Amino acid sequence: MTSLSDVIEAGGRRFRTATEYVAATLKQAILTGALPPGTPLRQEDLAGRFDVSRMPIREALRQLEAQGLVDFEPHRGAIVVEISLADALDNFAIRGGLEAQALRHSLPNLTAADLDRAEEVIAEIDREDDVSRMGELNRRFHMTLYAAAGLPRLLALTEQHLVAADRYLRFHLATDGDMGQVDHRAMIAACRAGDQVAALAALDRHLSTARDGLVGFFESRSA
Amino acid sequence: MTSLSDVIEAGGRRFRTATEYVAATLKQAILTGALPPGTPLRQEDLAGRFDVSRMPIREALRQLEAQGLVDFEPHRGAIVVEISLADALDNFAIRGGLEAQALRHSLPNLTAADLDRAEEVIAEIDREDDVSRMGELNRRFHMTLYAAAGLPRLLALTEQHLVAADRYLRFHLATDGDMGQVDHRAMIAACRAGDQVAALAALDRHLSTARDGLVGFFESRSA
DNA sequence: GATTGTTAGATTGGATCCAATCGACATTCA
DNA sequence: TGAATGTCGATTGGATCCAATCTAACAATC
Numbered sequence: 001m002t003s004l005s006d007v008i009e010a011g012g013r014r015f016r017t018a019t020e021y022v023a024a025t026l027k028q029a030i031l032t033g034a035l036p037p038g039t040p041l042r043q044e045d046l047a048g049r050f051d052v053s054r055m056p057i058r059e060a061l062r063q064l065e066a067q068g069l070v071d072f073e074p075h076r077g078a079i080v081v082e083i084s085l086a087d088a089l090d091n092f093a094i095r096g097g098l099e100a101q102a103l104r105h106s107l108p109n110l111t112a113a114d115l116d117r118a119e120e121v122i123a124e125i126d127r128e129d130d131v132s133r134m135g136e137l138n139r140r141f142h143m144t145l146y147a148a149a150g151l152p153r154l155l156a157l158t159e160q161h162l163v164a165a166d167r168y169l170r171f172h173l174a175t176d177g178d179m180g181q182v183d184h185r186a187m188i189a190a191c192r193a194g195d196q197v198a199a200l201a202a203l204d205r206h207l208s209t210a211r212d213g214l215v216g217f218f219e220s221r222s223a
Numbered sequence: 224m225t226s227l228s229d230v231i232e233a234g235g236r237r238f239r240t241a242t243e244y245v246a247a248t249l250k251q252a253i254l255t256g257a258l259p260p261g262t263p264l265r266q267e268d269l270a271g272r273f274d275v276s277r278m279p280i281r282e283a284l285r286q287l288e289a290q291g292l293v294d295f296e297p298h299r300g301a302i303v304v305e306i307s308l309a310d311a312l313d314n315f316a317i318r319g320g321l322e323a324q325a326l327r328h329s330l331p332n333l334t335a336a337d338l339d340r341a342e343e344v345i346a347e348i349d350r351e352d353d354v355s356r357m358g359e360l361n362r363r364f365h366m367t368l369y370a371a372a373g374l375p376r377l378l379a380l381t382e383q384h385l386v387a388a389d390r391y392l393r394f395h396l397a398t399d400g401d402m403g404q405v406d407h408r409a410m411i412a413a414c415r416a417g418d419q420v421a422a423l424a425a426l427d428r429h430l431s432t433a434r435d436g437l438v439g440f441f442e443s444r445s446a
Numbered sequence: 447g448a449t450t451g452t453t454a455g456a457t458t459g460g461a462t463c464c465a466a467t468c469g470a471c472a473t474t475c476a
Numbered sequence: 477t478g479a480a481t482g483t484c485g486a487t488t489g490g491a492t493c494c495a496a497t498c499t500a501a502c503a504a505t506c
Contacts, residue, residue, distance in 0.1 A: 016297045017489065019285075043458070053491045055278075058459090059285045062242075066289030068376065074239045075458055075497045090376040093328060097320035097377075105316060153291065153313040154320075240459065266488070276461045281489090298467045298488055451504070459496070466489075474481070 018052045023060035025050070030069050030080055031166050032132055041070060041078040067160065085218040088168045091161060092211045098158040099207075100200055102146035103187075107196055109148035115192055118144045122184050131173055135166040141184060145191065172214045180206045241275045246283035248273070253292050253303055254389050255355055264293060264301040290383065308441040311391045314384060315434045321381040322430075323423055325369035326410075330419055332371035338415055341367045345407050354396055358389040364407060368414065395437050403429045 015021035026046075029035045041061065047054045061078050064070045070078045081087075121141040128134050139162045146155060173179060183206035190199035238244035249269075252258045264284065270277045284301045287293045293301045304310075344364040351357050362385045369378060396402060406429035413422035 019489080020297075044456095054458090055490055055492095059282060059489095062282045062285045063289045066286045074243075076499090077458065087376070090374045093324050093372075093374050093377045094321070094380060097322075097324035098317070099320075100323075101316050101320035149316075151313045151316050153310070154316045157317060242459080267486095277488090278460055278462095282459095299469090300488065447506105449504105449506080452502085454501090455499090457496105457498075460494090462491105462493080464489105464491080466487105468485105468487080470484090470486105472481105472483080474479105476477105476479090 018050075018056040019059045019063075022046075022050055022052065022056050023063050026060055026064060027067075027069060030064070031163055033167065033170065035080050037080050037082045037167075039080045041080065043077070068164075083167055085215065088214050088218075089211065091165055091168065092207055092214075095158070095161050095165065096204070096207050098154065098161060099142065099146070099203060102149050102151075102154055102158050103199055103203055104196065105149035105151055105154070106146045107148075107191055107194070107199060109150065110145070110191055111148075112192075114144060114148060115188055118188055122181065122188070125179070125181065125184075131170055132166075134173070134179065135169045138169070138179060139163065139166075145187065168214055171217050172210060180209060183209070241273075241279040242282045242286075245269075245273055245275065245279050246286050249283055249287060250290075250292060253287070254386055256390070256393065258303050260303050260305045260390075262303045264303065266300070291387070306390055308438065311437050311441075312434065314388055314391065315430055315437075318381070318384050318388065319427070319430050321377065321384060322365065322369070322426060325372050325374070325377055325381050326422055326426055327419065328372035328374055328377070329369045330371075330414055330417070330422060332373065333368070333414055334371075335415075337367060337371060338411055341411055345404065345411070348402070348404065348407075354393050355389075357396070357402065358392050361392070361402060362386065362389075368410065391437055394440050395433060403432060406432070 015024065026035070026041075035041075043054045043057050043061075046057045050057065061070055061072065065072045065078070069081060071081050072078050118141055121137055121144060125134060125137045125141070128137060139159070142162060143155070143159055146158060149155060169179075183202050186202035187199055187206070190196075190202055238247065249258070249264075258264075266277045266280050266284075269280045273280065284293055284295070288295045288301070292304060294304050295301050341364055344360055344367060348357060348360045348364070351360060362382070365385060366378070366382055369381060372378060392402075406425050409425035410422055410429070413419075413425055
């Protein structure tokens with residue numbers, strides 16, 4: 001027997017408008033790499049694949065443009081933005097700033113239950129092999145620590161750039177294999193102790209080592 | 224005699240597409256307060272005022288939505304996002320994170336000429352009375368200090384949130400009058416000395432006092 | 447042989463038209 | 477009387493159509 005809430009839940013996962021649907025799906029496709037960087041996004045073609053007209057496609061592309069995921073050139077169309085070392089460094093710098101603030105504001109409000117959940121996510125990461133799922137778990141871990149900040153815009157922006165980082169994560173994992181679980185644990189320990197300085201230092205280490213790994217990957221590839 | 228670059232410059236300021244034109248103008252109108260928070264943005268009405276069809280309006284609104292300037296509700300339309308103390312605090316937290324990173328990356332690359340220009344802007348602020356121009360000058364001062372960071376995305380995001388802060392600045396100035404010129408000068412001095420810690424501390428003070436002033440304004444208004 | 451002009455095809459930008467949805471008010475029924 | 481239902485106008489979401497612009501290939505000119 002399906003309860004009413006089940007039906008609502010199932011319906012709730014659907015999208016209220018075609019534009020929402022297209023935007024969410026395209027975003028997913030870009031971030032998972034299904035649409036590689038540089039791919040031209042032909043409106044007519046996409047309209048055919050999504051089985052909608054060109055208009056919702058265009059509105060969705062405008063939103064993705066504002067989020068920095070696609071490049072728009074008048075009368076030439078849209079392409080998936082290229083990823084480069086420069087972009088990756090940019091992303092790391094942005095996350096460094098945002099995540100530090102999120103952690104700073106969240107730490108005083110974190111409960112033991114929050115930290116327990118974060119530790120569970122860490123354990124899940126240890127058991128996981130699939131790369132794309134690891135990205136999601138990593139994101140969940142970080143956001144769990146920041147969720148108590150009570151600043152919705154900051155959190156949304158932080159998550160947006162964590163999601164964007166998934167595009168680089170697969171490169172980074174290809175060389176390194178590990179993804180800073182040591183730092184993850186250090187962050188939790190510092191949060192339990194209420195030690196803001198230590199928590200921020202662990203976060204900084206975490207991002208720095210990830211960044212260095214990525215730089216190494218790009219250098220080895222160009223050589 | 225007008226040089227070629229003059230012509231290019233003048234032409235470059237025009238808009239290549241109606242959507243660009245509408246988006247830029249609406250954004251300006253929202254940030255300057257010409258369109259107050261909560262204003263419903265009727266597509267047909269705007270289409271008439273801009274003398275275009277509803278479509279460029281809609282695409283522009285989608286972009287502004289992605290930038291957090293308007294709220295979209297399916298089948299109900301768009302309104303200018305409300306400003307509240309919570310939003311202002313959110314904005315301050317975001318800027319705190321982004322500007323600190325921008326300053327950190329820019330400081331080592333700043334030249335004496337950069338700092339001279341920043342000081343000129345400070346002097347201009349002293350001479351200026353008009354509120355909306357002060358917002359622009361304040362923005363210019365900050366971005367001058369950050370411009371050497373060499374991280375285009377970080378800088379774009381920083382500027383975007385500095386621009387958004389203009390909406391709160393007019394409230395803040397209404398009570399305080401001054402806008403942290405002391406901290407501005409402290410930031411320059413620290414940059415000249417190459418003292419990163421002092422520069423970041425000055426920036427932090429700058430944002431904190433502005434935030435406290437705004438909190439005071441909202442509290443006095445609700446009382 | 448290199449540059450410039452021309453033309454055809456593809457693709458996007460914008461206008462207009464129709465359908466779906468929402469809010470408010472009137473109506474009905476318990 | 478008050479809650480639920482039905483209808484209507486306003487407004488938006490989406491489809492289709494036309495015009496403007498870009499790219500590429502080829503012809504013409506110097």
